[in-house]
Amino acid sequence: MKNIKYLLVIVAVSITFGSALGAEPNKTVATIDKDGVQNVDIIGGSYFFKPNHIVVKVNTPVELKVSKESGLIPHDIVAKSPEAGIEFKAELSTDPKTIKFKPTKVGTYPFYCSKKLLFFKSHREKGMEGVIEVVP
Numbered sequence: 644m645k646n647i648k649y650l651l652v653i654v655a656v657s658i659t660f661g662s663a664l665g666a667e668p669n670k671t672v673a674t675i676d677k678d679g680v681q682n683v684d685i686i687g688g689s690y691f692f693k694p695n696h697i698v699v700k701v702n703t704p705v706e707l708k709v710s711k712e713s714g715l716i717p718h719d720i721v722a723k724s725p726e727a728g729i730e731f732k733a734e735l736s737t738d739p740k741t742i743k744f745k746p747t748k749v750g751t752y753p754f755y756c757s758k759k760l761l762f763f764k765s766h767r768e769k770g771m772e773g774v775i776e777v778v779p
């Protein structure tokens with residue numbers, strides 16, 4: 644009986660710790676290649692983006708290489724900040740896709756997964772969101 648209690652505690656701790664990990668910010672500063680393009684790789688999965696905080700320079704082209712962890716649940720990546728030149732929507736697959744844009748305004752702009760199944764919480768609510776921080 645005592646063992647079952649311990650097991651339940653372990654399960655509860657893993658669930659709490661697991662979801663805390665999902666929400667943990669992980670910041671990446673884009674690397675600029677020899678052509679002056681800022682490159683960032685992003686992986687989406689249930690229910691996270693890694694990294695979920697991307698730092699890019701203003702008025703410099705960005706190429707995001709986006710892909711999805713393996714699994715059946717569909718994910719996408721969406722940004723809707725046309726005022727800053729950051730507007731895209733792409734379905735994620737395990738084959739990486741490249742999204743190109745050029746941020747035109749300093750600030751912090753959200754990106755997220757727009758998927759939602761029936762009455763369940765949206766993927767965004769479950770943690771599939773992040774920010775693009777545009778710096779001078």
Ligand SMILES: [Cu+2]
Binds near residue numbers: 717771
């Ligand atoms: Cu999703």
